[in-house]
Each structure stands twice: as C-alpha cells, then as structure tokens.
Amino acid sequence: MSNEQTRADVILIGAGIMSATLGSLLKQLAPDWKITVFEKLASAGEESSNEWNNAGTGHSALCELNYTVEKPDGSIDISKAIKINEEYQVSKQFWSYLVDSNLIRNPRDFIRPLPHLSIVQGEKNVAFLKKRFETLSNNPLFHGMEFSDDPETLTEWIPLMMKGRTLNEPIAATRIESGTDVNFGALTRMLFDHLKNNNVDIKFKHNVDDIKRTSDGLWELKVRNVDSGAVERHTAKFVFIGGGGGSLPLLQKSGIPEGKHIGGFPVSGLFMVCNNPEVVAQHHAKVYGKAKVGAPPMSVPHLDTRFIDNKKTLLFGPFAGFSPKFLKNGSMFDLLGSVKPNNVLTMLAAGAKNVPLTKYLIQQVLLSKEQRMEELREFIPNAKSEDWDTVVAGQRVQVIKDTAAGKGTLQFGTEVISAADGSIAALLGASPGASTAVSVMLEVIKKCFPQHIKAWEPQIKEMIPSYGVSLLKNPELIHEIHASTARTLGLSESLPLQMAHQTVS
Numbered sequence: 197m198s199n200e201q202t203r204a205d206v207i208l209i210g211a212g213i214m215s216a217t218l219g220s221l222l223k224q225l226a227p228d229w230k231i232t233v234f235e236k237l238a239s240a241g242e243e244s245s246n247e248w249n250n251a252g253t254g255h256s257a258l259c260e261l262n263y264t265v266e267k268p269d270g271s272i273d274i275s276k277a278i279k280i281n282e283e284y285q286v287s288k289q290f291w292s293y294l295v296d297s298n299l300i301r302n303p304r305d306f307i308r309p310l311p312h313l314s315i316v317q318g319e320k321n322v323a324f325l326k327k328r329f330e331t332l333s334n335n336p337l338f339h340g341m342e343f344s345d346d347p348e349t350l351t352e353w354i355p356l357m358m359k360g361r362t363l364n365e366p367i368a369a370t371r372i373e374s375g376t377d378v379n380f381g382a383l384t385r386m387l388f389d390h391l392k393n394n395n396v397d398i399k400f401k402h403n404v405d406d407i408k409r410t411s412d413g414l415w416e417l418k419v420r421n422v423d424s425g426a427v428e429r430h431t432a433k434f435v436f437i438g439g440g441g442g443s444l445p446l447l448q449k450s451g452i453p454e455g456k457h458i459g460g461f462p463v464s465g466l467f468m469v470c471n472n473p474e475v476v477a478q479h480h481a482k483v484y485g486k487a488k489v490g491a492p493p494m495s496v497p498h499l500d501t502r503f504i505d506n507k508k509t510l511l512f513g514p515f516a517g518f519s520p521k522f523l524k525n526g527s528m529f530d531l532l533g534s535v536k537p538n539n540v541l542t543m544l545a546a547g548a549k550n551v552p553l554t555k556y557l558i559q560q561v562l563l564s565k566e567q568r569m570e571e572l573r574e575f576i577p578n579a580k581s582e583d584w585d586t587v588v589a590g591q592r593v594q595v596i597k598d599t600a601a602g603k604g605t606l607q608f609g610t611e612v613i614s615a616a617d618g619s620i621a622a623l624l625g626a627s628p629g630a631s632t633a634v635s636v637m638l639e640v641i642k643k644c645f646p647q648h649i650k651a652w653e654p655q656i657k658e659m660i661p662s663y664g665v666s667l668l669k670n671p672e673l674i675h676e677i678h679a680s681t682a683r684t685l686g687l688s689e690s691l692p693l694q695m696a697h698q699t700v701s
C-alpha cells in the first residue's frame with residue numbers, strides 16, 4: 197500500500213479519445229478545476245482509439261449504408277444519417293477551435309480530406325443505392341453527392357476496384373468529396389499533450405481497480421501502480437469512466453443503480469493491410485459496401501486509403517470476430533467476470549437471441565487468409581495474397597440491455613450511463629464512436645453539470661457555433677461551418693494546406 201492520496205475535481209479513467217475530449221472541453225469551460233487521468237497502459241490512445249485499431253472513418257453517414265435503412269414502404273429512412281452527420285460537424289468545429297486557438301497544431305497530422313464512396317452490385321442493391329442517393333442529395337448536409345452506374349465513371353473514381361471486374365450484373369456507386377480520414381490515435385495524443393501542458397495530471401501505468409462512494413459524497417478510486425504494485429487512493433467530486441471496453445466492469449464496481457441490468461458483448465476486429473506501395477498508390481478513397489446477411493452492422497467491409505504516420509496506406513476490413521476480451525490488452529475472463537446477479541438474466545436472454553450472430557463471429561475468426569482474400573477480391577478483383585498482411589484491430593464491447601424490444605437486446609450505438617446526481621458517468625458501446633466524441637462528451641457535461649451549463653453556454657457556442665441549433669434547419673450555417681472547418685483543418689483540396697498551417701504557426 198502506498199501513501200499516495202490526492203483529491204481532484206475531476207478524474208478521467210482511461211486515456212482514449214473520449215477522456216481526451218472531455219478533458220479538453222472541461223479545460224476550456226472550467227480552467228481552474230483540478231483534473232487527473234489514470235491510464236493502465238504506458239501511453240495515450242493505445243486501445244480502440246489507436247490508428248491501427250479502428251478504421252479512421254470520420255463517420256458522417258456519407259458512405260455507410262447501415263445508417264440509411266429501407267422502410268417497408270420502400271422509402272429510405274435518413275434520420276440516423278442526419279444525426280450522425282450533424283454530430284460529426286460538432287466534432288469538426290471543436291477541433292477547428294482547438295487549432296485556431298493554437299491549443300493543438302498541424303491538423304494534417306490527424307485529419308485529411310478523402311472521398312467517401314458506397315458501392316453495390318445487383319439490381320436490387322443498385323435500386324436501393326439510387327433511392328438513397330435521391331433522398332440524401334436533396335438534403336443540404338449531403339450536398340455534393342454524386343451517383344453513377346456507368347462503369348467508365350466508376351473506373352475513373354475507383355480504378356483499382358474496377359480493373360479485372362466481371363460486369364455480369366448492374367453495379368453502382370455514390371461519391372462525395374467532403375469525406376475525411378481521421379487518425380484518432382494522433383488526435384488523442386495531441387489532446388493529451390495539450391492537457392499535460394495545462395496542468396492536467398496524467399498518470400500512465402496506473403490501473404483503476406475499484407471505485408467506491410465515500411461517506412462525504414465523493415468517489416474514491418483504488419488505483420494500482422502497474423510497475424511497483426503499490427496501491428493508491430484518489431478521490432474526486434466527479435469521475436468519468438472512459439475505459440473503452442473496460443468501462444462496463446468499472447461501472448459495475450461503482451454500484452450505481454443505473455449501471456445494473458446491463459451487459460457487454462465483445463466483438464473483435466481484424467484488418468488486412470496492403471504491403472505493396474504500387475497497389476496503395478492506385479486507390480484514393482474510403483469505399484463501403486453492404487453488410488453480408490447475418491453480419492453485425494459494424495462489420496460492413498470497406499476498402500480505405502489511410503494516412504498513418506504521414507504515410508499513405510491501404511486497409512480492408514474490419515473482419516469481425518469473437519473474443520471474450522473487453523480490451524485488446526484485456527483478459528480472457530472479461531466476459532465471464534462481467535456476468536453479475538443483476539444482469540445474468542439479461543445476458544442469458546441476449547445469449548439465446550444471438551446464437552446466429554455468435555456463430556457468425558466464430559466462423560469469421562476461423563477464416564483462413566485465403567478466405568479473407570476472397571472477400572477482398574469482391575473489392576479488388578486482382579488482389580494478390582502476397583500483397584496483403586493481417587493486423588489485429590481493437591475490441592468493441594456492444595451494450596446489452598432490456599429495452600421495449602425485449603430482454604437482453606444487443607445495442608449497436610454508444611450510451612452514456614450516469615448517476616442521478618451527475619457525480620459519475622460512463623461511456624459504453626463503440627459506434628459510431630470516436631467521430632462523435634465531442635457530441636457525446638457534451639451530453640456527459642449536460643447530464644452531469646446541469647448547475648454550470650447556463651454559465652458555460654456562451655463559451656460552448658464560441659467553440660461550437662452550431663451548439664443547440666439544428667443544422668438541417670439552418671442551411672446557411674452548414675455552409676459557413678463547412679467552409680470554416682475546411683479552411684482551418686485543411687480539408688478543402690482547393691485551399692492550399694499552408695493556409696491551415698499559417699493559422700497555427
């Protein structure tokens with residue numbers, strides 16, 4: 197046992213994009229608050245937020261077909277697409293504010309413009325894509341989207357994917373230039389550097405083992421120094437559990453009633469990465485296809501140009517799979533350990549309902565490299581096995597809870613769970629994930645600091661001009677935000693990137 201004991205206003209558990217974002221927001225809103233971060237690994241952004249562990253898509257529903265569902269009457273429901281797009285605009289505004297204020301630098305190191313495309317084959321799918329395009333392109337948030345079912349145009353857009361393709365059924369794609377590739381790992385590290393430079397105490401290699409309420413209403417954390425094994429006690433008025441897949445066990449330890457009857461279902465991921473620079477050079481886009489029947493929505497295959505360590509790379513996947521770990525660096529007992537008396541029925545119900553999904557995920561894990569190459573060849577017909585390696589991606593722990601749809605329902609979104617008095621909050625789930633971090637952390641702030649929100653609103657509006665405003669109802673504002681964030685973040689191909697750098701040099 198160590199004697200180390202501290203008292204903070206805010207403790208953030210985990211050094212991923214969520215804690216980085218909440219810490220950065222609070223630093224602007226309450227600069228004098230004492231903030232401490234505990235992270236069990238040696239550096240920031242090493243789990244799901246790491247650039248090799250996620251797909252780096254700036255999710256704004258420009259190409260992800262699972263965000264636009266066909267209704268029984270044949271029309272396309274775009275409400276989810278609108279929500280995700282608006283949330284991504286919030287993220288871009290906050291990142292722009294940080295760059296404009298010199299709090300982070302060189303946006304090119306974490307965000308790049310990249311066309312987003314959706315591609316489908318077969319008559320039914322082409323008809324769906326066309327309808328989706330017609331519905332979205334009437335909406336100012338999706339301005340600039342193009343549709344084509346002409347193989348020549350598709351060859352211009354995605355030459356690598358069209359070379360050697362047998363065109364025995366209709367094919368079509370949509371394309372929009374305003375898509376982005378985001379290096380969430382680099383962004384997370386930048387945000388933690390900024391926090392460190394502004395008196396936030398960041399303790400790496402410190403594992404939070406337990407969380408308990410003290411008699412005076414604070415939260416006391418039992419924290420273990422991973423190197424020395426020494427146990428420390430730290431207290432705070434407010435705790436954010438941003439442990440990624442590790443959040444559920446910590447929420448359970450807090451004992452708050454809101455954390456009961458909730459379970460987690462881990463889904464692992466795997467990417468194929470191209471090792472041939474000549475192939476990498478032939479593709480410049482994120483191209484999403486349609487999920488296979490039985491596949492979970494987050495395992496929609498996509499072929500992505502990525503910019504990692506300032507180098508152009510090509511990744512395909514993620515292939516979903518099953519592993520009982522809640523974190524990539526987690527334990528094989530994570531899933532079992534999360535089953536508690538209060539959630540066992542919920543978990544059993546989910547287990548019974550999701551046998552086909554579990555079977556599908558286990559089958560996916562057992563795929564050979566050649567079987568994965570066959571899936572890749574649906575995107576790149578001439579792909580050669582020797583040009584591709586596999587990399588293990590991050591774990592996603594999907595929330596299981598009892599809903600109106602039934603006991604033990606698997607959720608595919610993110611959920612903020614907070615105590616009624618707002619003294620503790622946890623983020624569960626992983627989709628759409630990092631792209632919507634700013635909106636989700638604003639939700640935490642709204643839920644947990646209602647007494648401050650009125651006073652903070654002017655500052656929030658300065659950082660995020662669209663805060664509290666429906667972009668959809670304000671097309672002018674969409675235009676302004678697109679132009680200003682593109683300028684600051686270097687997202688407009690027509691704007692020289694030096695312009696973006698001039699603002700921070």
Ligand SMILES: Cc1cc2nc3c(=O)[nH]c(=O)nc-3n(C[C@H](O)[C@H](O)[C@H](O)COP(=O)(O)OP(=O)(O)OC[C@H]3O[C@@H](n4cnc5c(N)ncnc54)[C@H](O)[C@@H]3O)c2cc1C
Nearest residue numbers: 210212213214236243244245251253404440442465629631
């Ligand atoms: C395969 C895959 C593809 C994805 N693709 C995209 C995408 O294209 N676009 C997108 O926007 N999002 C994507 N996501 C989702 C996105 O990566 C996550 O939503 C996001 O990174 C979660 O951030 P986080 O901060 O909550 O968690 P993490 O980044 O996982 O960070 C949690 C941190 O908490 C630490 N921790 C956990 N338990 C403890 C403890 N007890 N004590 C101390 N520290 C602890 C962990 O070590 C870790 O560093 C993807 C995710 C995966 C897995």
